Amino acid sequence: GGGRGARRPAPTPTSFFLAPRGACTPATWPWWQGRGVWEMGECGARSAGRRRAKRAHGRQPRPHSPPSSRQLADVVVVSIYVNPTQFAAHEDFGVYPRDRAADRAALAAASVDACFEPATLYGGGPLSDGYLRFLVEELKPFIDRTYRTRPARDNTVIMGSSMGGLISLYALMKHPEVFGSAGCLSTHWPLRIERLDDNRLERWRETVVRTWSDVIARGLPDPAAHRLYFDRGDETLDQFYAFFQSRIDTVVTSTGWGPERFRSLVFPGAEHNEASWNQRLDTPLTFLLPPE
Numbered sequence: 001g002g003g004r005g006a007r008r009p010a011p012t013p014t015s016f017f018l019a020p021r022g023a024c025t026p027a028t029w030p031w032w033q034g035r036g037v038w039e040m041g042e043c044g045a046r047s048a049g050r051r052r053a054k055r056a057h058g059r060q061p062r063p064h065s066p067p068s069s070r071q072l073a074d075v076v077v078v079s080i081y082v083n084p085t086q087f088a089a090h091e092d093f094g095v096y097p098r099d100r101a102a103d104r105a106a107l108a109a110a111s112v113d114a115c116f117e118p119a120t121l122y123g124g125g126p127l128s129d130g131y132l133r134f135l136v137e138e139l140k141p142f143i144d145r146t147y148r149t150r151p152a153r154d155n156t157v158i159m160g161s162s163m164g165g166l167i168s169l170y171a172l173m174k175h176p177e178v179f180g181s182a183g184c185l186s187t188h189w190p191l192r193i194e195r196l197d198d199n200r201l202e203r204w205r206e207t208v209v210r211t212w213s214d215v216i217a218r219g220l221p222d223p224a225a226h227r228l229y230f231d232r233g234d235e236t237l238d239q240f241y242a243f244f245q246s247r248i249d250t251v252v253t254s255t256g257w258g259p260e261r262f263r264s265l266v267f268p269g270a271e272h273n274e275a276s277w278n279q280r281l282d283t284p285l286t287f288l289l290p291p292e
């Protein structure tokens with residue numbers, strides 16, 4: 001439920017992205033919520049993520065080379081969890097390399113702040129309502145009091161990727177008086193990926209997409225006063241999203257959302273990772289915060 005007793009996340013560091021000091025003027029700025037911790041998918045001993053982690057405190061990158069993680073964030077978290085649900089039945093989960101001791105040693109040598117290696121991927125009650133209450137009742141009021149923002153709904157955007165896309169959509173539906181726009185990149189509609197045979201998988205996918213369709217049809221706010229953006233790639237985890245996203249797009253347009261207020265894009269070759277989202281970040285921001 002969404003009452004006052006809803007669970008909320010533990011306190012977490014929050015980053016604010018401000019205009020450059022030289023650009024500070026009496027002008028005010030739109031407000032949008034993002035996350036400030038850099039997380040790298042590792043997926044075990046064979047992953048290129050481990051090699052990237054070794055550059056976390058490295059020298060300046062070569063021209064045109066990707067920046068190190070430490071240049072992108074103050075906190076670096078690396079996951080070494082090998083997720084069994086991301087392997088098909090014919091794939092190599094059973095023999096996939098796992099050397100957690102070596103992984104931990106390599107990450108410690110790179111001064112990584114935290115290592116994520118849960119015993120299981122799923123579990124625990126929902127934190128969504130508590131998280132949104134934190135944003136709406138604590139974080140946004142603090143930012144609006146402390147910085148020169150434009151606090152009105154039309155200048156307030158929430159955006160996220162993967163599960164962050166889901167919570168951004170939920171925020172728009174639950175608090176349409178606060179958020180004028182939501183950006184949902186590589187939205188993780190499946191919630192979890194089960195190792196099911198073809199017939200059971202098809203029934204499960206249909207159940208999930210029908211449930212989402214009903215929730216969204218009943219929950220979307222007035223399109224005349226809001227904007228909504230979806231996108232996806234077609235590689236790695238994003239390859240599973242076409243079935244879900246195409247059906248959701250139909251639901252959104254059927255409730256009166258036209259191209260001026262709703263956009264759903266596909267980026268061929270894009271993967272489910274921060275590098276792909278970073279490459280196209282200007283596209284949702286331009287749509288959700290159009291020039292005046």
